[in-house]
Amino acid sequence: AQTVTQSQPEMSVQEAETVTLSCTYDTSESNYYLFWYKQPPSRQMILVIRQEAYKQQNATENRFSVNFQKAAKSFSLKISDSQLGDTAMYFCAFYAGNNRKLIWGLGTSLAVNP
């Protein structure tokens, strides 16, 4: 069975600093996709970043970047220069072709403090 594990239920960071959220997954598939989604309090789920497993280069999106370690089945999210608006739940999600649905982690609640 495919699983996604986020081992940090809660994290906090000071504004302007860098924080890394961890995510590990388990699969026997070789081709798959990984996502980080952000859900601010009482607001919409938003895609942060996407990584294709066949790409060795780590995805980046402005202040957000990932450290994708395929052999270790690890997919961490780094947020640089944290801003107050980054306060949210962050979910790691996994997709493989044998499953039509995303497999979700339980989320990490990130608080950015002024």
Next chain:
Amino acid sequence: DTGVSQDPRHKITKRGQNVTFRCDPISEHNRLYWYRQTLGQGPEFLTYFQNEAQLEKSRLLSDRFSAERPKGSFSTLEIQRTEQGDSAMYLCASSLADNQPQHFGDGTRLSIL
């Protein structure tokens, strides 16, 4: 691209009543997903459509839940004989393809009295 739209935003109803939610996906997206989310948890998959075909339904979904997407555009999710445990946020998402990012609506928050 007007985004995924869900209606209503909030629904309060008495236990035992039926409720229906609507989702309008992004117009060119033929994949549509329904999720349920409770406080502090990740989204829980309910069902999935490709165009008008319902291709997958969670085994967690009881017979009280039904979803349709009659013309491959908007979708409805109906819950019959609501129970306290149905209280949750119901999220709809759409995508261009299975491996493409899903775009979410704001959700419908259901409260059962």
